[in-house]
Amino acid sequence: MRIVHYVNQFFAGVGGEEAAGVGPGVREEAVGPGRALTAMLGPDYEIVATVFCGDDYASSEASAPEELLALVREASPDLLVAGPAFTSGRYGLACARLGAACARAGIPAVVSMHPENPGLDEAEPAPVIESGKIGREMRPSLERLACAIERLAGGEELREADGRIGRAPRRNRLAEHTAAERAVELLLARLAGDQDRTEVLLPSFGSVTPSAPLEDPGHARIALLTEGALVPMGNPDRLESARATRWLRYQLEGLERLEEGTYQSVHGGFSTVAANADPHRLLPLDAARELEREGRIGTVHHEYLTTAGNGTQVATARGFGVEWAAELRQAGVQAAILTAT
Amino acid sequence: MSATRTPDGERQSRTGLRLLVHDVAAVAVGEETSYAEGLLTVGEREVGELFFHPALASVRLACASPGESTRIVKILDAVEPRCKGGEDGTMFPGLLGPAALSGRGETHVLRGAAVLSAGFLPRAQEAVLQMSGAGAEFSPLSGTHNVVVEFDPATDAPWEEVAGALRLGVLRLAEHLARAALAAAPDVVDELEPLSTGSTGLPRVVAVTNIQTQGAFKDVLVYGRTMAGSFPTWMDPCELADGAVVSAQYGHPALKNPTFVHQNNPVVAALRASEDVELAGVVLCPEPVSEKEKGLVSEHAARLCAALGADGAIVTKEGGGNADGDVALKLDALEDLGIHAVGLFAEMAGRDGTAPGLVVAPTRATALISTGNYDELVKLAATDRVLGGERLGIVDAAATEELELPIAAIYGSLNPLGWNRVTCAGDA
Numbered sequence: 001m002r003i004v005h006y007v008n009q010f011f012a013g014v015g016g017e018e019a020a021g022v023g024p025g026v027r028e029e030a031v032g033p034g035r036a037l038t039a040m041l042g043p044d045y046e047i048v049a050t051v052f053c054g055d056d057y058a059s060s061e062a063s064a065p066e067e068l069l070a071l072v073r074e075a076s077p078d079l080l081v082a083g084p085a086f087t088s089g090r091y092g093l094a095c096a097r098l099g100a101a102c103a104r105a106g107i108p109a110v111v112s113m114h115p116e117n118p119g120l121d122e123a124e125p126a127p128v129i130e131s132g133k134i135g136r137e138m139r140p141s142l143e144r145l146a147c148a149i150e151r152l153a154g155g156e157e158l159r160e161a162d163g164r165i166g167r168a169p170r171r172n173r174l175a176e177h178t179a180a181e182r183a184v185e186l187l188l189a190r191l192a193g194d195q196d197r198t199e200v201l202l203p204s205f206g207s208v209t210p211s212a213p214l215e216d217p218g219h220a221r222i223a224l225l226t227e228g229a230l231v232p233m234g235n236p237d238r239l240e241s242a243r244a245t246r247w248l249r250y251q252l253e254g255l256e257r258l259e260e261g262t263y264q265s266v267h268g269g270f271s272t273v274a275a276n277a278d279p280h281r282l283l284p285l286d287a288a289r290e291l292e293r294e295g296r297i298g299t300v301h302h303e304y305l306t307t308a309g310n311g312t313q314v315a316t317a318r319g320f321g322v323e324w325a326a327e328l329r330q331a332g333v334q335a336a337i338l339t340a341t
Numbered sequence: 342m343s344a345t346r347t348p349d350g351e352r353q354s355r356t357g358l359r360l361l362v363h364d365v366a367a368v369a370v371g372e373e374t375s376y377a378e379g380l381l382t383v384g385e386r387e388v389g390e391l392f393f394h395p396a397l398a399s400v401r402l403a404c405a406s407p408g409e410s411t412r413i414v415k416i417l418d419a420v421e422p423r424c425k426g427g428e429d430g431t432m433f434p435g436l437l438g439p440a441a442l443s444g445r446g447e448t449h450v451l452r453g454a455a456v457l458s459a460g461f462l463p464r465a466q467e468a469v470l471q472m473s474g475a476g477a478e479f480s481p482l483s484g485t486h487n488v489v490v491e492f493d494p495a496t497d498a499p500w501e502e503v504a505g506a507l508r509l510g511v512l513r514l515a516e517h518l519a520r521a522a523l524a525a526a527p528d529v530v531d532e533l534e535p536l537s538t539g540s541t542g543l544p545r546v547v548a549v550t551n552i553q554t555q556g557a558f559k560d561v562l563v564y565g566r567t568m569a570g571s572f573p574t575w576m577d578p579c580e581l582a583d584g585a586v587v588s589a590q591y592g593h594p595a596l597k598n599p600t601f602v603h604q605n606n607p608v609v610a611a612l613r614a615s616e617d618v619e620l621a622g623v624v625l626c627p628e629p630v631s632e633k634e635k636g637l638v639s640e641h642a643a644r645l646c647a648a649l650g651a652d653g654a655i656v657t658k659e660g661g662g663n664a665d666g667d668v669a670l671k672l673d674a675l676e677d678l679g680i681h682a683v684g685l686f687a688e689m690a691g692r693d694g695t696a697p698g699l700v701v702a703p704t705r706a707t708a709l710i711s712t713g714n715y716d717e718l719v720k721l722a723a724t725d726r727v728l729g730g731e732r733l734g735i736v737d738a739a740a741t742e743e744l745e746l747p748i749a750a751i752y753g754s755l756n757p758l759g760w761n762r763v764t765c766a767g768d769a
Contacts, residue, residue, distance in 0.1 A: 124695060168767030170694035172713045172748060174478060179712045180607035180759025183655045183683045184546075184615050190681045190708050191544050191653055199764060200686060200709040202702050314697070 001153050002048045004072045005034040006082040006098055008091045012052035020090075021330060022054035024067045026074075033084070033138060040146040045153070049075040051098075058094030060326040065097040072102060079152065083112035084131035084141040085119065089322045092119030099126030110152060112145045115165045118322055121315030127158040128166045211335075220334040223301035224252070225324065227309030228275065228282040228341045229267035240308055241268035247307035247320050252300060258285050269310035270341050282339055301333050309340060357535040358579040359447045361426060361527035365454040368404045368486040376521035381422075381454055383488055383518065391513040392490070394506035396498035401491045403728050407484050409472045410725040414733055414740045416468040416752045417458040417504075418588050419482055419599040420511055422451035424519035425583070432519075433512045433584035435565025444579030449519045449527075455485045455601055456515045458507050459729030460492050463500050464558035467735050468594030468752040469744075474722030476744075479754040481761055482601075489728045490514065501557050508589060512600075533579050537619050544652035545621040548578070548608040549642055549675075550758065551667045552598070553590045553659040554627040561598075561659070562587045563625065573626040573642040575649070578609040581623060590659065595715065595748060595755040596687055598659045607759045608655050621649045628660065628667045635666050643674035653681040658757045662689060662700030669699075672706030683708040687755040688765050690714045692747075698765070712756060713763035715749045 009019045011032040030038045030047035038047050051071045058064045072080055080102040082095035095111045096119035102109040109126040113119055114133050129148045131141035144163045151162055158164045175182060182199070189197045214220050231239050237248050258279035265272040265282055280286040283304055291297045305324055309317065328336060366379035374384035385402055392400045405411040424432050429446025431438025457470075470480055470487075477483040490511060494503040539545065552561040554569035561568065563586050576585065586603040612620045626642050629635055646654050656671045658664040668684045675682035686709055688698025694714055703709075720743070727740040736746055748754050754763055 167695055170688060170690045170698060170711075170714050170765045170767055172717045172719075172763055172765050174762045175764040176762070178607055178611070178759055178762055179685055179710050179756070179764065180611040180655075181614075182764075183608065183685055183710045183759055184611045184618070186708050186710060187546060187653045187655060187681060187683045188615070188617055190683065195707075198707055198709050199711040199766070200688065200698060202699070202707065202709075 001045045001079060002075070002077045003045060003079050003081055004075045004077040005030065005037070005047050005050045006068065006080065006095060007032060007034065007050060007052050008058070008094065009052060009054040012050060014052065014054070020054045020056040023057050024051065024053045024064070024071055026051050026071050033142060036139070037081070037142050037146060040142060041149060045149070048077060053094060055088070055090035055094065056326040056330050059090035060323045064094065065101045068098045069101045069105060072098070072107065077107065079149065080107055080109040081145065081149065082109065084138065084145065085113040085117055086131055086135060086137070087114045087116050087133050089118045090326055092117035093122060093319060093322050095119060096123035096128070099123045102126065108152060110145070110148055110158070112141060118318040120166050122319060123166060127164050129158065130163045130165045214335050217297050218295055219298040221299050221301055221332055222288065222297050223328050223333045223336040224283050224285060224288060224304045225336050225338040226283050226304070226306050228306070228339060229265050229308035229310070230263055230275070230279055230282045230306050231266055233262055233264050235264070235266050239266055239306070241266045242308060242310045244308040244310070244312045245316060247305055247324070249303045249305050251303050252285060253302040255285065256289055258283060267308050267310055267341060282341070284337065284339070301328070301331065356445050358444055358533040358582055360450050360531035360533060360582065361447055362450045362452045362529040362531055363522040363525055364528045365451050365486050368406060368454060368488060370402050370404055374517060374521050376451070376525060381451060381486065381518060381521070387517065388514055391517055392492070392506070392510035394510065396495050396502035396506040397510070398493040398495045400510065403489045403491070405472050405487045405489055405728060407472060407486070410474070411472040412721070412724040412727045412740060413457060413459055413470040413472070413487065413489055414467060414727060414729040415459050415461060415465065416470055416594070416729060417460065417462060417465060417591050418508065418511060419601040420456045420515040421601045421604045422454055422456060422515045422518040423584065423604065424449050424516045424523070426523065430583065432516050433587060436509065436562065436587060437512055437516060440564040440566070442580065443583035443585050444577050448583055449522050451519050451522060453485055454518070455482055455487050456511055456518065457487050457489045458492070458511045459489055461730070462504050462558060462591050465591035466594055467733055467750060469721065469733070469746070469750045470752045471721050471724070474724070476719055476721035476751065479719060479748060479751045479763060481753055488514070488518070491729060504558060504589065508587070512584070512587065533582060536577065536622055539619070539650055541619045543617060543619040545650050546612055546618045546653040546655065547621045547624050547646045547649055547651045548606060548612060549624045549626065549646065549654050549656040549671055550606065550608070551626045551628050551656070551658045551664065552586065553664065555630065558589070558591050560589045562589050568625070568627040571627050573624050573638060573645055575645060576623040576625050578606060578620065578623050581606050581609070586625070593660055594750050594752045596660055596757055598756065598758050599753065602756060602758050602760050608657060611759070618653070621651055626667070628658065628664050630663065632666060635670050639667065639670035639674045642671055643678050643680065646675060646680055647678045651680050653683070656682060656684045657759060658685070665699055666701040669701045669703040672703040676706045681708070682706050683710060685710045685712055685757055685759050687712045687757060688714045689716060690765070692716050692718060694765070710759070711765045712759065712761065713748060713754065714765045715747065715755060717748050718745050719748045719751065720745050
């Protein structure tokens with residue numbers, strides 16, 4: 001079986017965070033974790049190429065999945081393996097998007113990451129196999145991945161028992177008992193102390209650990225962000241008012257105020273009258289400029305990022321978050337104020 | 342309400358209800374209504390009189406049995422034929438008789454039969470029921486012998502009056518049909534025992550039944566009146582068996598609770614069938630539209646369950662995503678009072694089943710039953726005959742054609758009261 005392996009710049013040996021902006025590249029051999037994986041898989045499997053990319057590039061360049069897919073195609077593999085990405089957000093997103101792009105293009109794919117990785121929901125239709133949380137758990141993560149690859153090679157579907165994670169599509173079927181009878185059974189199980197049994201797992205939105213406070217705000221670059229769908233009057237780039245699939249950036253350079261009538265909110269989830277009368281109540285440029293003048297913050301980042309957080313799918317919003325973080329970090333931003341409606 | 346004392350001194354509020362069950366194996370339209378050897382004949386002329394009302398120009402009767410190449414569309418309600426056997430109260434109190442407490446004495450049931458009304462009403466969503474072939478596996482009513490009433494409204498009659506006249510006619514017909522079995526020996530006698538009040542030592546469980554209360558064509562009648570604006574109330578399940586709750590709700594074909602389902606409350610039936618719990622009755626709740634009121638009703642419902650000494654509760658809803666909030670808030674309120682709570686939800690997970698299924702999810706309760714994914718498409722075989730209408734607006738096709746539509750259109754398929762067996766699971 002011919003395998004193409006995808007890893008980030010770090011596992012490809014290109015470099016650490018300083019190389020996160022590196023674009024797509026190929027090595028015609030197994031590299032890093034790919035070598036260990038080859039050893040586990042045995043002689044019937046060969047990693048014919050390792051495709052890699054910097055994390056920032058892969059997660060924030062819109063064209064990255066297509067560029068990477070083209071590199072994968074060139075090696076005409078039987079399978080694309082991406083990761084393990086552990087809990088690394090940008091890496092996980094890149095693995096998931098490439099896995100999904102390959103699967104949609106008819107190239108079988110399997111992705112490896114931790115269940116808390118924000119990329120998890122974007123891999124579909126490619127299956128995701130659970131990895132450990134951090135790089136130190138590389139070996140058991142690769143072992144599980146190798147088993148999954150062998151099952152795929154045997155023409156089998158990956159199931160929960162194989163370590164498959166993520167939202168499997170929900171399909172209707174007929175149960176043996178009515179829903180009312182099953183409800184009584186479930187209640188009896190709960191009364192008997194079983195705290196886990198259920199037919200519907202609630203979505204887990206995870207939690208984010210806040211960063212430490214800025215040591216020196218007086219020299220920090222601060223970005224303004226909003227999910228309030230604030231756009232220039234007339235919505236020239238057609239931002240969606242609900243179920244947004246993208247985000248936009250607009251200039252703040254040289255702008256002291258957001259005058260009434262020059263910006264508008266196209267958010268479909270609240271009455272935008274007050275926000276349109278004074279756009280600062282969505283994007284506090286007035287206060288930010290004041291703080292800037294007083295020297296209490298360094299500079300206001302020269303553009304603001306905006307989207308509509310109304311009915312937007314959680315997976316999509318998570319992706320926006322990773323992209324924004326990569327974008328802002330690359331631009332040297334130390335802190336951001338994100339307003340929500 | 343009569344209160345009696347058992348020998349050990351325990352107080353009982355009711356005396357129980359005896360169901361005399363007559364099996365129906367075939368149904369036909371004929372000269373006179375009769376029931377013999379499992380054959381139910383519906384007397385056409387007598388039935389016409391039951392529907393006499395200035396808001397109705399005419400009604401037509403037809404029968405549809407399991408296995409027939411028939412599709413029934415635009416179904417509005419389904420009622421199980423039942424009547425009272427003695428002097429104890431009336432069937433469908435508040436509608437066919439005085440609004441006095443029901444649920445005692447003897448009740449005759451024609452099991453295996455249903456009376457269906459079908460046709461156009463405003464705000465009604467088109468329901469589809471397949472009596473054979475692909476698609477028939479999705480509704481419990483594909484397995485009953487159905488007496489179908491089609492109707493023409495009187496010219497200029499207000500729609501609310503048309504709906505009311507039709508509803509009364511269907512209830513009268515259901516009662517009239519059951520009367521034909523008054524003299525017949527029952528096939529089964531089902532004693533619905535009085536509720537115990539904690540003497541068994543088993544966990545006490547309440548069936549918390551939410552009903553839709555969204556005004557005309559989207560309401561449910563309790564003793565003939567709307568529950569909109571009311572607080573939750575406790576009911577003896579025997580009252581439901583005698584038709585204390587009647588559907589006047591024509592939305593959400595898959596997510597509505599037809600009168601049939603209130604008569605046979607599936608959660609109550611499953612709790613009665615279990616030897617490991619003690620049924621503590623039904624807490625009937627309205628589903629207000631605003632979140633504040635949903636919260637208020639939910640807290641009161643939970644408190645009522647606590648006052649009943651409940652160890653557990655099963656919470657059900659009626660309607661679409663808005664009603665998910667009523668279930669979620671009640672589950673959390675119950676868990677907050679230390680009462681184990683199980684909720685029934687239909688999922689709205691998109692056609693491919695990948696979207697989050699619940700519109701409003703509980704934050705503390707986690708025991709959930711899935712009655713299936715609303716959005717998934719199902720195929721229905723073409724049929725020779727259709728009742729209820731010639732065309733289906735949802736797919737803009739002749740109503741007899743082979744169809745592909747969301748399971749949400751199949752009458753009773755995702756029933757929120759747990760009537761059916763459709764469920765939903767991930768493939769991984």
